Amino acid sequence: MRQIDEKLEQIDRDLAAMYGRKVPAPHGDAVGEMIHIILTQNTSDANSDRTFAALRAAYSTWEQLAEANVDDVEQAIRMGGLARIKAARILEALARLRAERGAITLVGIERLPKMEAFEQLTEIDGVGPKTAACVLLFALGVPVFPVDTHVHRVANRLGLVRTKSPAATQAALMPVVPEEITYQLHMNMVEHGRRTCKAARPRCERCLLASYCLAAQAADAERNADRVADSTGGAAVAAAAMEYLASLARFGVKPGLERTAALLEWMRHPERRMAHIHVAGTNGKGSTAVMIERVLRQAGYRTGLYTSPHLQRYTERIRVCGEEISAARFAELIHEVKPLVARAAADPGVGEPTEFEVATAACFSYFAERNVDVAVVEVGLGGRYDATNLVSPIACVITHVGMDHMDRLGNTLGEIAADKSGIIKPGVPVVTSPQEPEAAEVIAAAAAAAGAPLVRVEQLAGPPAASAQSPGLSAAGARVPFELIDVGVDSTRVRVDLTSMPRGKAVELGCGLIGVHQAANCATAVAALELVSDAFPVSDAELTAGIALARNAGRFEIVQTEPYIIVLDGAHNPDGAQALAATMGAVIDRERPRVMLLGLSRDKNLDEMVGILAPHADLVIATAAAHTRSGARDPGEIVAAMAAVGVPGRSVPAEEAVAAARAAVEEIGARSLVVTGSLYLVGQLRAEFVSPAAAEGSE
Ligand code: SF4
Incomplete structure (x- = not known):
């Protein structure tokens, strides 16, 4: 032929x-x-x-x-x-x-x-x-x-x-x-x-x-040439921008939206040139945001995705149609925002913006110049006073609320939920993942006070509530029951009942993100997509393909299956550790013996984290993640805490951690290695486990 x-x-x-x-x-x-x-x-x-x-x-x-x-x-x-x-x-x-x-x-x-x-x-x-x-x-x-x-x-x-x-x-x-x-x-x-x-x-x-x-090949070649330029001629500019951004980090997290509001006002509100879906929560918000974006992209919309923190490169946080912003363009945008930062700092009514506020303003500017149709925006921290909370979303999402960042958000689940509910806007529909009763009550009250229709995603069997039998979302809201069918190394199978939503039927999906907890995130993402289906309709085929293609680096990321399984998971709080433990029980625990490479931040409850993770390790290599906000926990303390519950281990410096973990695998003939405890740790070590091409391509 x-x-x-x-x-x-x-x-x-x-x-x-x-x-x-x-x-x-x-x-x-x-x-x-x-x-x-x-x-x-x-x-x-x-x-x-x-x-x-x-x-x-x-x-x-x-x-x-x-x-x-x-x-x-x-x-x-x-x-x-x-x-x-x-x-x-x-x-x-x-x-x-x-x-x-x-x-x-x-x-x-x-x-x-x-x-x-x-x-x-x-x-x-x-x-x-x-x-x-x-x-x-x-x-x-x-x-x-x-x-x-x-x-x-x-x-x-x-x-x-x-x-x-x-x-x-x-x-x-x-x-x-x-x-x-x-x-x-x-x-x-x-x-x-x-x-x-x-x-x-x-x-x-x-x-x-x-x-x-x-x-398409010519466009790829052009992009690669840009990347090469970024890594050579543009490298100094990019480094200077990152240095400048890091210098703003000394202002840490400051409550209040006035600084971001001023920046966006002076930039003529780039954030108003696209639709937004706003995602808050303690755990699962990144995965949920990734799934929503991937489906919308699959349906042909020009999507923006803003997530944080990053794993390996700051620019991972900002993507258009799945493609990470180039270091050169990001540096230029930071350079453009710089005079406005000085103007804000000189204005006593505004004050100097933080690193996250400047990055957020730059992100919206980039989305606007790239003609994004719809941006999926993950909250940085909390909700009410987060820099992202200046968007006027078409739907809000609150994933599972747990105990984290108590120093800033409150000491009870109710207080933390109240802060996260600060993203709810009058009349804008909101979907919530399954919650503890205390958090669920607070979210429901906030939605009712704002007149925002509420969709509750619930891990329930049985038919939808009587109030939600017909397609369409009533002011009283709706229930979206879901069921985890199974989880394996390839996908998480989920059945989501959308009888009460515009689709009006149940769907069975194979989610590309692996984990028992991803079933709830998947159902939440699908419910959010239903809420915006008037403006951004998605066919059944696009929904199925988008959910299957979604990936989120560093979240139960299986980077190797032979000769032993390697999982990278940035679980960094008790809620995340519980989710990891549940998935290990389903997928990893049969692959014994198991080595765990663990690094924790100093501000996390050591005994609680160890209590959750210890049953899933036969040998622990403890190390220190270099870039945690609060500093790394002494690895010797981790080893001692693990030993107290019967899990042997040793501590090693971060630069030796991967070699030590691999040696430990050899030593005990382990069939699995899980790297966890901190997103910073996973980010720091990921390059040693993943080929550069795969690292580039990860979403
Ligand atoms: S849409 Fe398809 S056919 Fe058209 S330029 Fe892109 S890759 Fe080629």
């Missing part, structure tokens, strides 16, 4: 996977098709359909139309635009048919060899190559390949042709497109051009053809 045939057939297969199979259904009205195609010029399909219907209503036969006055025809087709020109073309074509064939008919043309039929048609005034091919293909079922502007663009981007006009593309492709795929390939290339391979901003990130598309 020739190479072009193979390529065309692969394109046909991939497009059919994206848009479905297409079966020809010739309608037989060749003259009508010819007139219809003339009417499609320079207008939308919907408008040309309406114009054609108006013409048919005005003239009951083509003979009657052929006798009509050009002014009358122009009047009948006025709504289609260019009416004078099209009216003249139609009448000329009909006159030519009558003169040459003795009647206004094309009957019998389909019996000619197809190229002869094509040439006869193109000899008619007003009938170009596309019209002739459409008449043959759509009316008479003759497999001749038409090319419109969409097909022309897609064919050139894919590298099938290098042509300047649709007519030239048609001349090149018509002889080579296999007859049996002509109809389907044409239909799906048009659909691809309309929905994905758009003229201005092709959505290559969701295109199955990207691996062999020349345009």
